[in-house]
Amino acid sequence: MRVLLAGFGPFPGAPLNPSAAVAQALARRRRPALADLDRSVHVFATTYAAVDRDLPKLFVDKPDIVLIFGLAARRHQMCIETRARNALSLLFPDASGRRQSTGVIEAGGPDALFGRAPFQRLLSAAGSRKIPARLSRDAGRYLCNYVYWRALRRAPRGSPLVQFVHIPPVAQRSRPARRSKKSHAPTLAHVITAAENLLIALVTARKH
Numbered sequence: 001m002r003v004l005l006a007g008f009g010p011f012p013g014a015p016l017n018p019s020a021a022v023a024q025a026l027a028r029r030r031r032p033a034l035a036d037l038d039r040s041v042h043v044f045a046t047t048y049a050a051v052d053r054d055l056p057k058l059f060v061d062k063p064d065i066v067l068i069f070g071l072a073a074r075r076h077q078m079c080i081e082t083r084a085r086n087a088l089s090l091l092f093p094d095a096s097g098r099r100q101s102t103g104v105i106e107a108g109g110p111d112a113l114f115g116r117a118p119f120q121r122l123l124s125a126a127g128s129r130k131i132p133a134r135l136s137r138d139a140g141r142y143l144c145n146y147v148y149w150r151a152l153r154r155a156p157r158g159s160p161l162v163q164f165v166h167i168p169p170v171a172q173r174s175r176p177a178r179r180s181k182k183s184h185a186p187t188l189a190h191v192i193t194a195a196e197n198l199l200i201a202l203v204t205a206r207k208h
Contacts, residue, residue, distance in 0.1 A: 001064045001207070004067070005024075005040070006042045006044060006067070006069070007021070007044070008020060008143065011095045012095065013073065018170045019069035019167055022191055022192055023043065024043070026041075026199055031200070033200045034199070045096075046143050048100070049096065051143065051150055052150075055151065056154075059154050059160075064206055066162045069165050069167055070165075071169065072140070072167065075168050076185075077134050079134060079135075080123055081115070081136050082135055082137055083137055084139055084152055084164070085111065085141070086104050086110060087103060087104060088104060090103055113152040114152075116155075116158035116161065116162075117162075117205065121204075122198050122201050122202065123135055126194045128190075128193075130193075131191060136166065139164060139166070144164060161206050163198075163202060167195075168185065169185055170187060170190075
C-alpha cells in the first residue's frame with residue numbers, strides 16, 4: 001500500500017510550521033501496523049503555485065492514501081477536516097506574497113467537496129488526554145483548504161483516500177521558567193503519536 005504524507009513549510013506569521021515535522025516523522029515510524037507501507041513524504045512550500053505544481057506529480061505514483069497536515073495557529077485541538085470549501089482568502093498572502101484575485105477556487109464548481117474517510121473512526125483513534133481531537137467542517141480559506149480541495153478533486157470516487165488534518169501549535173522546548181498561559185499546548189511528540197494512530201486507522205479502513 002502506498003501512502004503519501006505531506007505537510008507545509010513556513011508562512012507569514014508562522015516561521016516554524018510543525019506540520020512538516022509530523023509528516024516526516026510518520027514516514028520514519030516503525031510499528032507492525034505500518035510495516036508493509038510504501039511511504040513517501042512531501043513538504044509543500046506554502047504557496048498556491050507550489051500546490052498547483054507539486055500535487056499532480058505526487059499523484060502520478062497512484063498513492064492509496066494521501067494524508068496531509070497543516071497548522072491551525074488559533075486552534076487547540078487536532079481537527080480532522082471533513083470537507084473542503086470552494087473558497088479563497090482575498091486578505092492573506094501566501095509565503096511568496098501572492099494574494100488571490102477571486103474568492104473561489106473553482107468558478108462554477110460545487111460549494112464544497114466532502115472527504116470519504118471514516119471520520120468517527122479517525123476521531124476515536126486520534127483523540128487523547130494529551131491532545132484532544134474533533135471533527136471540523138471548516139478548513140479555512142487558506143492553503144490548507146486549497147490543497148484539500150485540489151486533492152479531493154483528484155479522488156472523485158474516494159481513491160486515493162484523501163484526508164487533511166489541522167494540528168494546533170506545539171509547545172516549544174522551553175527555557176525552564178514559570179509556566180506560561182500556553183503551557184496547555186501539546187508537544188510535538190504528542191501530535192506525532194496522535195497522527196500515527198490516525199494513519200493506522202486510515203490504513204485499516206483502506207484495507208477493508
